Amino acid sequence: MVDLGGQYQGIKEQVNSSISNVLDSSAFINGPEVHAFQKELEEYLNIKHVIPCANGTDALQICMMGLGLQPGDEVITADFTFAATVEVIALLQLTPVLVDVEPDTFNIDIAAIEKAITPKTKAIVPVHLFGQCANMDAIMDLADKHNLFVIEDNAQGIGAKHTFKDGTKNMSGTIGHVASTSFFPSKNLGCYGDGGAIFTNDDDLAHTIRGMVNHGMYKRYHHDVVGVNSRLDSIQAAVLRAKLPNLDEYNRKRREAAQKYSSALKNHEHILVPKTVNGCDGICDTCDCHVFHQYTLRILNGKRDELVQHLNDNGIPCGVYYPIPLHKQKAYVDERYNEADFPVTNLLVKEVISLPMHTELDNEQIDYITAMIIEFVNR
Numbered sequence: 001m002v003d004l005g006g007q008y009q010g011i012k013e014q015v016n017s018s019i020s021n022v023l024d025s026s027a028f029i030n031g032p033e034v035h036a037f038q039k040e041l042e043e044y045l046n047i048k049h050v051i052p053c054a055n056g057t058d059a060l061q062i063c064m065m066g067l068g069l070q071p072g073d074e075v076i077t078a079d080f081t082f083a084a085t086v087e088v089i090a091l092l093q094l095t096p097v098l099v100d101v102e103p104d105t106f107n108i109d110i111a112a113i114e115k116a117i118t119p120k121t122k123a124i125v126p127v128h129l130f131g132q133c134a135n136m137d138a139i140m141d142l143a144d145k146h147n148l149f150v151i152e153d154n155a156q157g158i159g160a161k162h163t164f165k166d167g168t169k170n171m172s173g174t175i176g177h178v179a180s181t182s183f184f185p186s187k188n189l190g191c192y193g194d195g196g197a198i199f200t201n202d203d204d205l206a207h208t209i210r211g212m213v214n215h216g217m218y219k220r221y222h223h224d225v226v227g228v229n230s231r232l233d234s235i236q237a238a239v240l241r242a243k244l245p246n247l248d249e250y251n252r253k254r255r256e257a258a259q260k261y262s263s264a265l266k267n268h269e270h271i272l273v274p275k276t277v278n279g280c281d282g283i284c285d286t287c288d289c290h291v292f293h294q295y296t297l298r299i300l301n302g303k304r305d306e307l308v309q310h311l312n313d314n315g316i317p318c319g320v321y322y323p324i325p326l327h328k329q330k331a332y333v334d335e336r337y338n339e340a341d342f343p344v345t346n347l348l349v350k351e352v353i354s355l356p357m358h359t360e361l362d363n364e365q366i367d368y369i370t371a372m373i374i375e376f377v378n379r
C-alpha cells in the first residue's frame with residue numbers, strides 16, 4: 001500500500017546525516033531539531049504556532065483539553081473515519097455525537113452537523129478524510145452561528161489547500177480554531193516512528209497547549225494545569241525536516257497517480273472514482289484540494305469483498321478504510337443513535353476499497369492494478 005523504502009532511498013543521505021547529528025548532540029527530546037522543524041512547519045503552513053507532540057491521537061486529545069472542553073460537552077464528528085477521533089472524545093468524558101458523511105467526498109455532511117447541534121454542543125471535529133478538505137466554508141459558518149469550536153483532524157490532509165467561496169486559499173489545518181496532525185510513517189508527511197503536532201493561530205491557546213504537552217509545566221517543576229507527556233523526539237524531527245521540503249512534490253506525485261487511476265477507471269458502471277470538491281476528479285494538474293492520503297473507489301455491484309480477495313490473490317495490496325461505522329463499534333454504541341441517520345456511512349463501509357497510494361508508484365504498476373480491477377468488474 002505504501003513504499004517507505006523507495007522513498008527513503010531518495011532522501012537517505014540527508015536523513016542519515018541529520019539523525020547522526022542528533023546522536024552526536026544527545027539532545028533526544030525537545031532538542032534543536034524539534035524547534036527547527038516547528039519553525040519550518042509554521043512557515044510551510046503559514047500559521048503562527050505549531051506544537052509538536054507524540055502522535056496524532058494525543059494531538060487531538062490535547063486540542064480538546066486546551067480548549068477547556070468539560071465532561072458532558074457534546075462534540076460532533078464523522079461516523080466514517082479512523083477511531084482515534086471518537087476515542088479521545090470518549091476518553092475525556094465528552095459526549096461523542098457521530099454524524100453521517102457525504103457520498104461523493106466521504107467528508108462530514110453539513111446538514112447532518114446542523115441537525116445534531118444542541119445547547120450542549122461545544123465543538124465540531126471535521127476530518128479531512130483521505131486527504132481532501134471537508135467543507136470548511138460551511139463548517140466555519142455553522143460554528144460562528146452557534147458559537148462552537150472547530151478542531152480540524154488533519155492527520156490525512158497535510159499539504160492540501162481549501163479554496164474559500166471568495167477564492168482565497170488556506171492550508172488545511174489552519175482554518176479552524178485549532179488542528180491536529182499525525183506523522184505516523186504512512187501519512188503524507190510521516191516520520192520513522194510516532195509523531196504528531198497541533199496547529200493554531202491563537203496565542204493564548206498555543207501557550208496553554210505548550211504547557212499541556214509537557215506535564216502542565218510552564219515553569220520547570222511548577223504544574224499549573226493537568227497535562228500529559230506527549231513530546232516529539234529529536235530523531236523523528238530530523239526525519240521530518242528532511243521530508244518537509246519534499247512534501248509538495250510527494251503530494252504532487254500522489255495526485256499524478258490518482259489522476260492515472262481515475263483516467264483508467266472512470267465512466268465504468270460499477271466503479272465510482274473519488275470526487276474532488278472542485279469537480280475535477282483529481283484529474284487536473286493544478287488541483288490542490290486533495291492530497292490523496294488514500295485513493296478510494298466505490299464498487300457499486302455488491303462485489304467489493306470479492307474484488308479485495310481477487311486483488312490480494314494477484315499480489316495487489318488494497319485496504320478497506322473503513323469497514324465498520326464508528327456508531328456500530330462496540331466501544332461507541334449508544335442508544336441515541338438511529339440507523340436512519342447513517343445511510344451513507346452504512347453504504348460506504350460495504351463499497352469502498354483503497355488502492356496502493358504512495359510517491360513511488362509507476363505507470364506499469366498502475367496499469368497492472370487498473371487492468372486487474374476492470375477485468376474483474378466486467379465479469
Ligand SMILES: *Cc1c(COP(=O)(O)O)cnc(C)c1O
Pocket residue numbers: 055056057058081082084085127153155156181182183184194195196
Ligand atoms: C492516523 C490518524 C489519526 C491518529 O494518528 P496517530 O499518529 O496514529 O495517533 C487520527 N485521525 C485520523 C483521521 C488519522 O488518519
